[in-house]
Amino acid sequence: MGGGVRNALLGLPATDLDIASAALPGEVLALPLPGTAKEINRRLGTLEITLDGVRMEHTTFRRESYGPGGGHAPERVEIGVSMEEDARRRDFSVNALYMDVLSGEILDPTGRGLADLQARVLRTTTPDPAEILRDDGLRLLRLARFYGQLGFRVDAALVREARRQKGLIRDVSRERIAGEMEKILLCDVKYDKVSRVHPVLRALELLHGTGVLEELLPELRAAEGLPQKKKYHKYTVLQHILHTVACAPPELVLRLAALFHDVGKPEAVDRNGRMLGHDRIGARIARERLPEWGFSREITEDVAVLVELHMYDLAGEARESRLRRKCQEVGYRRFLQLAALREADVWGSGWETGPVATAERFRRVAAQMQAEGVPMSLRDLAVSGRDLMEELGIPPGPEVGRILRQLLVLCANKPSQNTRERLLHAASPRRGAMSEKQT
Numbered sequence: 511m512g513g514g515v516r517n518a519l520l521g522l523p524a525t526d527l528d529i530a531s532a533a534l535p536g537e538v539l540a541l542p543l544p545g546t547a548k549e550i551n552r553r554l555g556t557l558e559i560t561l562d563g564v565r566m567e568h569t570t571f572r573r574e575s576y577g578p579g580g581g582h583a584p585e586r587v588e589i590g591v592s593m594e595e596d597a598r599r600r601d602f603s604v605n606a607l608y609m610d611v612l613s614g615e616i617l618d619p620t621g622r623g624l625a626d627l628q629a630r631v632l633r634t635t636t637p638d639p640a641e642i643l644r645d646d647g648l649r650l651l652r653l654a655r656f657y658g659q660l661g662f663r664v665d666a667a668l669v670r671e672a673r674r675q676k677g678l679i680r681d682v683s684r685e686r687i688a689g690e691m692e693k694i695l696l697c698d699v700k701y702d703k704v705s706r707v708h709p710v711l712r713a714l715e716l717l718h719g720t721g722v723l724e725e726l727l728p729e730l731r732a733a734e735g736l737p738q739k740k741k742y743h744k745y746t747v748l749q750h751i752l753h754t755v756a757c758a759p760p761e762l763v764l765r766l767a768a769l770f771h772d773v774g775k776p777e778a779v780d781r782n783g784r785m786l787g788h789d790r791i792g793a794r795i796a797r798e799r800l801p802e803w804g805f806s807r808e809i810t811e812d813v814a815v816l817v818e819l820h821m822y823d824l825a826g827e828a829r830e831s832r833l834r835r836k837c838q839e840v841g842y843r844r845f846l847q848l849a850a851l852r853e854a855d856v857w858g859s860g861w862e863t864g865p866v867a868t869a870e871r872f873r874r875v876a877a878q879m880q881a882e883g884v885p886m887s888l889r890d891l892a893v894s895g896r897d898l899m900e901e902l903g904i905p906p907g908p909e910v911g912r913i914l915r916q917l918l919v920l921c922a923n924k925p926s927q928n929t930r931e932r933l934l935h936a937a938s939p940r941r942g943a944m945s946e947k948q949t
């Protein structure tokens with residue numbers, strides 16, 4: 511049932527295999543299945559079944575009722591109801607189609623699923639969209655994802671209701687927001703041929719159209735009417751941000767970085783209309799919002815650093831030696847991500863699609879350094895702190911670290927220096943100078 515039947519009928523990639531039946535969990539567990547079955551959620555009666563290495567979930571038909579402020583677990587769960595009841599607790603009619611596993615017959619208990627699938631429209635399972643959204647605010651995000659990934663239109667009453675109920679998103683738990691945002695930002699991975707507009711752009715445009723995006727990221731409100739003030743931009747800041755996300759490669763950190771890269775612009779505009787330091791402001795906003803959405807500290811930091819650096823060497827004027835040092839400082843992974851973000855930023859401005867000179871330069875520099883085996887961290891150096899103390903008699907303390915860091919920087923442009931002998935030599939006569947100057 512659910513997404514599996516929907517996608518099979520549309521000829522789209524398979525989703526998880528979800529089975530629903532009137533059988534109670536105990537009855538399924540007692541069956542002599544040629545595989546394994548275990549309970550994964552007692553309250554909802556969900557079982558995980560593995561047959562021939564294929565994992566599926568079984569749920570018993572159930573009815574759910576929610577208290578005020580949906581988005582948490584249902585207040586009451588009643589299992590062992592009819593398929594029609596089971597269908598009515600679901601979100602969209604095309605997600606409430608069932609297939610009889612024995613006969614293969616498609617069952618449409620809401621009476622609107624097949625017609626909506628044919629008409630390629632997203633509607634709720636019951637005629638009252640307000641109730642369906644109130645039961646679970648996450649459905650505001652799911653709506654945008656299905657709109658993007660299926661290429662369907664959305665019933666006008668549902669869009670209106672989503673706009674009215676946009677605030678429900680704030681009741682949804684962080685983990686679920688992060689999980690669904692990830693699905694939205696990567697919804698083109700399996701579904702790239704559904705419409706002429708990029709699935710992620712479609713999804714984000716609906717999130718913006720309903721105001722849900724601004725509920726999650728209030729800083730975007732001021733970006734809507736803000737022109738870019740540059741001749742090479744044809745969009746407003748908001749449109750540019752959404753296009754940049756869709757132009758970024760399908761990698762969560764990159765898509766998030768694209769979403770935040772210019773979010774600091776409205777705050778950065780001074781009285782004379784000049785924009786100052788929007789990269790740092792954007793990074794601060796990312797550090798604030800991403801944990802609120804439930805993203806991990808690692809993802810937040812990766813995104814914030816990319817946002818902070820996205821203007822680095824915009825004019826492509828930095829000497830190669832400086833680029834090499836920057837690459838060493840941030841590491842290959844981030845440096846290459848930065849190249850990809852730079853590219854998405856240019857393409858997301860709506861004029862160009864071809865090669866982006868600074869991105870290509872970043873990639874060439876990184877490839878060259880990799881080929882030369884440039885040490886990228888203190889661990890890659892041919893000497894250790896102990897070597898410096900024992901061979902050069904440097905007393906333990908912060909100076910040892912400082913010298914090591916300077917040796918590392920030295921090797922960014924002269925990797926042939928990375929031998930024990932040469933590094934000890936480099937550290938020895940210049941010790942005085944090295945300890946005075948910070949790297």
Ligand SMILES: Nc1ccn([C@@H]2O[C@H](COP(=O)(O)OP(=O)(O)OP(=O)(O)O)[C@@H](O)[C@H]2O)c(=O)n1
Nearest residue numbers: 512513514525526599600601605606646648649
């Ligand atoms: N907030 C939710 C989550 C899920 N469902 C129902 O549970 C089914 C399975 O959920 P899920 O696996 O999350 O979605 P799929 O529709 O299967 O889509 P996908 O696998 O692409 O996420 C959905 O089809 C829908 O009927 C729902 O009504 N409301």
